[in-house]
Structure formats: structure tokens, C-alpha cells
Amino acid sequence: MSKKTWKKIRDRITNIGKCRYCSKDMVNTDSFVAFLSTDKNGAKEKAHHDCMKKDDQVRAEEKTYE
Numbered sequence: 001m002s003k004k005t006w007k008k009i010r011d012r013i014t015n016i017g018k019c020r021y022c023s024k025d026m027v028n029t030d031s032f033v034a035f036l037s038t039d040k041n042g043a044k045e046k047a048h049h050d051c052m053k054k055d056d057q058v059r060a061e062e063k064t065y066e
């Protein structure tokens, strides 16, 4: 990808939907992940990268306490 293309993408901020975990609106400049699963509207579920990391940590801790 050339620098010119990257700048174009970075300058255009669009709402990409709500975070799966915290339900806040996300924009394409956020660090996010997309899931294979889809929501009721048929759109791919997405989440903040940080929220997913936190969720993974919670799951790991739950396992430890089993």
C-alpha cells in the first residue's frame, strides 16, 4: 500500500458499528477486530481490540478459578 492510499483511508472517519462488548460506537480509526459471527442485521460483529483483550483475560481468570 502506498503512502498516498493510506492517508486517504486515515482521513475518512466512518462509523463502523457498535462494539460487541461495551456497545459503544466505533470508528474505523479505532483499533478493532471483526468476528466471523454476524448480528441480527446480518452485519459482522466487531469489537474494540482492547475490549476483546479484556474479555480474553476474564475468561482466562475464570478458568484458573475452576
Ligand SMILES: [Zn+2]
Pocket: 019, 020, 021, 022, 023, 024, 047, 048, 051
Ligand atoms: Zn469496546
